[in-house]
Amino acid sequence: MTVNQILSVKGNNVFSIVSTISVYEGLKVMGEKNVGALLVIDDNEIVGILSERDYARKIVLKDKTSKGTLVKDIMGTGIITVKPTDDINFCMGLMSGKRIRHLPVVDNGSVLGVVSIGDIVKAVIEDQQEIIHHLDSYINGTQI
Template identity: 60%
Template sequence: MKVEQILAKKGKEVFSVLPTITVYEALGVMSEKNIGAILIIEDTVLKGILSERDYARKIALKAKSSKKTFVHEIMEENVLTVTPADDLDYCMELMNTKRVRHLPVSDNNIIIGIISISDVVKAIIEIQKETIKHLDSYISQ
């Protein structure tokens, strides 16, 4: 299965904020959209990603104020991306080795979606269920 197949099922909606807003404002958007990470995009260019983990480790545990800290101060700037043509094994390996939970999907340097570890796991389970169904069918014949 390819990334494009996951996006076809889940949708290509991308939520983003500017690097110049406060972390508090970004968390508000994340809460409103019920997402665990948000992309930081400025002038169609991916500048970074901000996750709940970033907030916990870089704000809450350091007793900083999310209302006084700007997104660009704590966002992860080295964002790994995948393409629609990448397969799930590659995504899973990337997420596992680089310890990330979200991968923006880029097509010709334009962000067209984002997938999470949950999306990848769900897709792999679906593939396994189909395989089991086919094997059961084969054995029953």
């Protein structure tokens, strides 16, 4: 299964903010869109990701305020992207190895979507269930 197959089911909505808004404003967008992370895009380039985890670790635990801190001061940088043709096992390896939860999907400089660790796990489970079904059919002689 590929990233493109996940996006075809999930959709390719990309929610983003700019780095110069307050963390509070970014959190409001997360709440409105019901997502746990947002791409940070400045001048049509991904410069970071703002996640709930960033807020918890870099604002709350450091006694900062979300209204007095800019997104660029706490966002995750060094963004790793994937292509729509990448395999989900490759994505899982990246996420596990780099300890990240979101991968922007980029093709020819355009952001096509974002896949999360939840999307990848769901796809792997569905893939395994299909394999189990085929093996069960084969073993029981009901395979067509």
